[in-house]
Amino acid sequence: MPLTNKGRKIMKSMKGQYGKKEGEKVFYASRNKGTIKGVERANKGKLMRGKNKKPDFIIMIALAEKKKKKNNKKG
Numbered sequence: 001m002p003l004t005n006k007g008r009k010i011m012k013s014m015k016g017q018y019g020k021k022e023g024e025k026v027f028y029a030s031r032n033k034g035t036i037k038g039v040e041r042a043n044k045g046k047l048m049r050g051k052n053k054k055p056d057f058i059i060m061i062a063l064a065e066k067k068k069k070k071n072n073k074k075g
Helices: 005-018 020-033 059-072
Strands: none
Touching: 005 020
């Protein structure tokens, strides 16, 4: 997944502190544990959560299509 600016800064810092391979391991382990948040961009159909986060245009289209499918099944 692509990293946000925050994620790139943290990754760079960890690689400098722990070395290239170990820094990546520590970064992704921290992300998976939930110690650091907001380091990856949302994929298509995934909502971004947090303050001042707005979904991209593609995400809004995906959500609109999902709502259409639900409405068609009901009717």
